[in-house]
Amino acid sequence: MSLPGATADRDAADYVVVGAPLDSTTTFQPGTRFGPERVRRFAETYDDYDHATEQFFSDLFVHDAGDVRPWDDTAAYLDHLTGELRAAVLDDAVPLLVGGEHTVTKAGVEAADPDTLVVLDAHLDLRDEYDGNPLNHACVTRRALDTADRAVILGARTGSPEEWRRAARDDVTVVAPEAVADWLADPPDFTEESVYLSVDIDGADPGFAPGTGTMEPFGLTPREMRGVVRHVAPHCVAFDTVEVNDRDDGQAAALAGKLLREFVYRHAEARND
Template sequence: MNPNNNYAGIPDRYAQLEKAGVVLIPVPYDGTSTWGKGADRGPEAFLDASANMELYDIETDSEVYRQGIYLAPPITEDSSPEALVDAVHSTVKGYIKRNKFVTLFGGEHSLSIGSIRAFNECFEDLTVLQIDAHADLRKEYEGSACNHACAVHEAAQTTNLVQVGIRSMDAIEKTYMDQEKVFFAHEMATDDYWMDKVIDLLGDNVFITFDLDALDPSIMPSTGTPEPGGLFWYETLEFLRRVFEEKNVVGFDLVELCPNPANRAPDFLAAKLYYKMLTYKFSGEEAEEDEPADSGSVPGLATNFDDDDY
């Protein structure tokens, strides 16, 4: 149980928007998924697991929550996929302009259309690093361009999109894909240097969209569309640690947790993964013992966007 309704039950002084360096936005949306339903329950399961997670990280000897993590009100717009994307876009952009490190937890992958759009408008020369089992490059699906199957179509047109872990796609998606920037799971399995190759393709400013079905279903069965042959825990952490160390990660989202009440382990994996990603972002920048970090300017933030845009 979460005794104070803060992220992970952290003390109030680390959970206030004014002083927090990090914003976490839950997006309990499952409006366009086409097989396993339940991603709208993902944020609640993630937050419940987070509240029962140890907050000391052994690997880095740190407690990243001391940077301050503000749990934002959830985005609950569900009148249409387009309205959801618009709500995510405007909300994310607002927090970025307050110099916060913005993160999201879904919900299904269509929410990333809005988050990527906001980050692309706020950061110069953005790279989108998609870690996913599915290509998600359709221009339109089931009558909407804001479907989970279209999650990175816009990013492929407007950003430097690098795709990692792909092992399921429709033939039409090849027409939108830059195969020089796609790392298929079956090739990664025999390539000892795939991490180096990915990092070489990333620009300085990176937004990560992490679909949990990128992970192997033996460790992450709780997704709407599990695919065999995915990433495992320690190789995922090694890769993420290197990305955070070598690039300026400007934000990230985690999507597609479809919780199963009979198996809570995937919920805890998602909670731990989120916390690890924050830990890698702020490793070496831990706040003082008694005060959360005061958010200053965000590295890489553009200065030419319009206040009226959000």
């Protein structure tokens, strides 16, 4: 199954969808291996036309390259995934990575080489390792900072003492869920930066998106997440949405798919202007 509306040939694509169904380090409820398929399936009901930007998704040169299937060597898989995503970047296309657990963002960041990572996430993900593994989904923002200059984490509401100490350094900004509305009212200017936007679906309150591995209450509303996507998308060199699993009736996948489309509409509008 391809993402509905992703009708462009690969050579003509401005946006390349790549599924990354990695499910190797989920720590509570597994199932992210089903994320890319569910995001595609629950996007079938969405209209092609976006009234806010007066664009048709099928006109925006989106190509679905299918899934890069994982194997049991996570480090080798991430290296391979980085190469697949870098091929899109070298063709002047924007990678749209659909996870899979959040660990896949490491590959996306290495491929796109942004100045700044903006991430919607319930968790800080700033551990240096988790259960002895530095390539764990709980470490992904820490690993991304090996490439990006800084990280802005929106919606984070939990983390270990080590992570909060790491978050206090100058290269990390944390915006709590209750402060995101104020952040949107007076957002920072990313004009001089290249940005990678990562949407961990658990950034949403689990009442809106229960189909994720590590639910954390008191999260963001879908409308707040959409506001972040709309503001950040014009400055982005890549995008991902991750941590959708199969443990709900499609709410998480539907939200992830809608935010992906919002990203494309807003990025394309800015690109065309």
